[in-house]
């Protein structure tokens with residue numbers, strides 16, 4: 001999906017809203033991504049705000065199992081018409097996980113690429129299926145054994161009291 005810069009320029013208040021609901025192969029081959037995006041032209045900057053939602057197949061770094069990870073991203077990105085050298089006279093503050101893309105001589109915005117970049121930028125470095133995931137079975141057994149020892153002692157004590 002491509003949006004031409006002229007479409008935004010010619011839209012009322014130079015603001016264009018769109019909805020996206022499609023598979024982006026680079027993110028997940030099967031599960032579609034839903035996005036509601038508003039593109040607004042302010043001077044020579046186009047802001048892209050909105051929401052990106054979906055379930056994307058991910059691999060847990062601890063147990064290596066595949067699972068569907070829910071994503072719910074607040075989109076807030078910026079494009080610049082032309083390049084940084086002809087037009088900007090100030091610095092642009094960028095928050096973490098945001099990007100500013102120079103459009104150069106491009107006359108359109110690639111919506112799939114916008115969504116892709118936002119999903120990648122907002123993905124944690126270490127993806128886990130559950131914050132309590134203990135890892136693979138070997139590790140799981142080890143941890144369970146460690147936990148079960150004090151419990152067994154409690155049962156032993158109860159038994160001893162009964163016998164007395």
Ligand SMILES: [Zn+2]
Pocket residue numbers: 060061062063064065128129130133134135
């Ligand atoms: Zn896991």
